Amino acid sequence: MRAVAVVGIGKTPFGAFPDRGLRSLAVEAGEKCLRNGAVKPSQVESFYLGNFAGPAFVGQNHLAPYVSTALGIQGVPATRIEAACASSGSAFFHAWAEVAAGISDVVMVVGVEKMTSQPTARVSQILAEAGDCSGEMKAGSTFASLFAMIARRHMHDFGTKREHLAAVAVKNHAAGALNPDAHMRKNITPEQAMKAKPIAEPLTLYDCSLISDGAAAVILAPLERAAEFTAKPVRVLGIAQASDYVALDQKADITTFPAVRKAAEKAYAMAGVGPHEIEFAEIHDCFTIAEIIATEDLGFVKRGEGGPYAFAGCTGLKGERPVNSSGGLKAKGHPVGATGVAQIYDLATQIRGESGERQLARHSLGLAQNLGGSGATCVVSILGAA
Amino acid sequence: MRSGTVYTETMIWSAPEAFAAEAPYQTVIVSLDDGGRVTGRVMGERVAIDDRVVEAETRDGVPFFRKG
Numbered sequence A: 001m002r003a004v005a006v007v008g009i010g011k012t013p014f015g016a017f018p019d020r021g022l023r024s025l026a027v028e029a030g031e032k033c034l035r036n037g038a039v040k041p042s043q044v045e046s047f048y049l050g051n052f053a054g055p056a057f058v059g060q061n062h063l064a065p066y067v068s069t070a071l072g073i074q075g076v077p078a079t080r081i082e083a084a085c086a087s088s089g090s091a092f093f094h095a096w097a098e099v100a101a102g103i104s105d106v107v108m109v110v111g112v113e114k115m116t117s118q119p120t121a122r123v124s125q126i127l128a129e130a131g132d133c134s135g136e137m138k139a140g141s142t143f144a145s146l147f148a149m150i151a152r153r154h155m156h157d158f159g160t161k162r163e164h165l166a167a168v169a170v171k172n173h174a175a176g177a178l179n180p181d182a183h184m185r186k187n188i189t190p191e192q193a194m195k196a197k198p199i200a201e202p203l204t205l206y207d208c209s210l211i212s213d214g215a216a217a218v219i220l221a222p223l224e225r226a227a228e229f230t231a232k233p234v235r236v237l238g239i240a241q242a243s244d245y246v247a248l249d250q251k252a253d254i255t256t257f258p259a260v261r262k263a264a265e266k267a268y269a270m271a272g273v274g275p276h277e278i279e280f281a282e283i284h285d286c287f288t289i290a291e292i293i294a295t296e297d298l299g300f301v302k303r304g305e306g307g308p309y310a311f312a313g314c315t316g317l318k319g320e321r322p323v324n325s326s327g328g329l330k331a332k333g334h335p336v337g338a339t340g341v342a343q344i345y346d347l348a349t350q351i352r353g354e355s356g357e358r359q360l361a362r363h364s365l366g367l368a369q370n371l372g373g374s375g376a377t378c379v380v381s382i383l384g385a386a
Numbered sequence B: 001m002r003s004g005t006v007y008t009e010t011m012i013w014s015a016p017e018a019f020a021a022e023a024p025y026q027t028v029i030v031s032l033d034d035g036g037r038v039t040g041r042v043m044g045e046r047v048a049i050d051d052r053v054v055e056a057e058t059r060d061g062v063p064f065f066r067k068g
Helices: A022-036 A054-058 A063-071 A087-100 A120-128 A143-158 A162-176 A190-195 A223-228 A258-271 A288-297 A306-311 A336-351 B017-022
Strands: A004-011 A046-050 A078-081 A107-114 A198-200 A213-222 A234-243 A280-283 A365-372 A377-385 B003-012 B025-032 B037-042 B052-059 B062-067
Touching: A004 A022, A004 A087, A004 A223, A004 A336, A022 A054, A022 A063, A022 A107, A022 A213, A046 A063, A046 A087, A046 A336, A054 A107, A054 A120, A063 A078, A063 A107, A078 A087, A087 A107, A087 A213, A087 A234, A087 A336, A087 A365, A087 A377, A107 A336, A120 A143, A120 B017, A143 A198, A143 A288, A143 B003, A143 B025, A162 A190, A162 A288, A162 A306, A198 B003, A213 A223, A213 A336, A234 A258, A234 A336, A258 A288, A258 A365, A258 A377, A280 A288, A280 A336, A288 A306, A288 A365, A336 A365, A336 A377, B025 B062
Parallel strands: A046 A078, A046 A107, A280 A365, B037 B062
Antiparallel strands: A004 A213, A004 A234, A107 A213, A234 A377, A365 A377, B003 B025, B003 B052, B025 B037, B052 B062
């Protein structure tokens, strides 16, 4: 297996862009990425697109060649990967595998979602289709309601408090306020977070990630060729994808995500590091409770300690292990198919020391955790300075 | 009718398109006495974790539970 590096990165701002289509966003991210990596379209040997629901959101299918040809990438394999909110994390995993296996040298991954062209109730419906449509969704569940049920049980079993959830929202908004590319750049107070309108109890509006448009892109190459493309390669030290039940009611215990634990275990083993060596992380905070549980499942803290850990400030920009220095899905935004690659972009930007006001003191070893649905897919990636 | 214990629950205020007219409504995952879990809806009084519930009716394959 060959050592693999990220040699180019690109991203659009995240937000609501009524005059931008899916392809226009994907092409902007892709072109920025090609320039960043000094890669010509003709050098790209394989193309992956992470996208959750382009057909439902914008009525377009066959999306991979639809985007790759617009980038001037001709004739190569162009493959779309769908894994709910982990679509582009999974696309990144498969692109990495292709380079690591020696099948291709230069592989591009783009993640994109165009969501704001639909009203919120329709967006909720489309997102709900990533759950089990024969059971939980037939009962009227939304993704917020599934994570609300997870939060209720976590509170019951471990004493996690409403204040703990609010602390995650406040922290991620504080980081997002410093990120020029974030969808929502405003600070909030814990009171605002707790008193906001209920979405699915105990979750309020501020416990939920945003409905956003956006795209992100990266280019992978063998580490031994990285210098041809960039002076600042970022090495993929460990990566794994794992799966679990789609329906929440099939899981033995909904306060932990087995797919996160399995992916993390394999990624740590590949990288030869343990959770306590990870200096910073981008975590899939689709809902505040998801970030709390992820810090437990990734081994940063013991089970049940994720809430107090966030509440104590340990995951803030100045904390012992900053989580979501980008603002996370909560404030940076969550164009679902773009999120996995955007996390890789954010890790690479920190590792390269290019994160501006949000630049962390310790930034040489970072972890990204991308979750699909209520935990049926998880991709964990560990990146470090090459 | 099936009976069991509430494993978890939530009150949904922001519903998907197809259920918008019914909001707010409560959904539950019930640990059934005969084994396994099922996702359903709540009729009547609100329920909380560990409450006992019985299935009052089934609509389009979805079980509706009532406290008791």
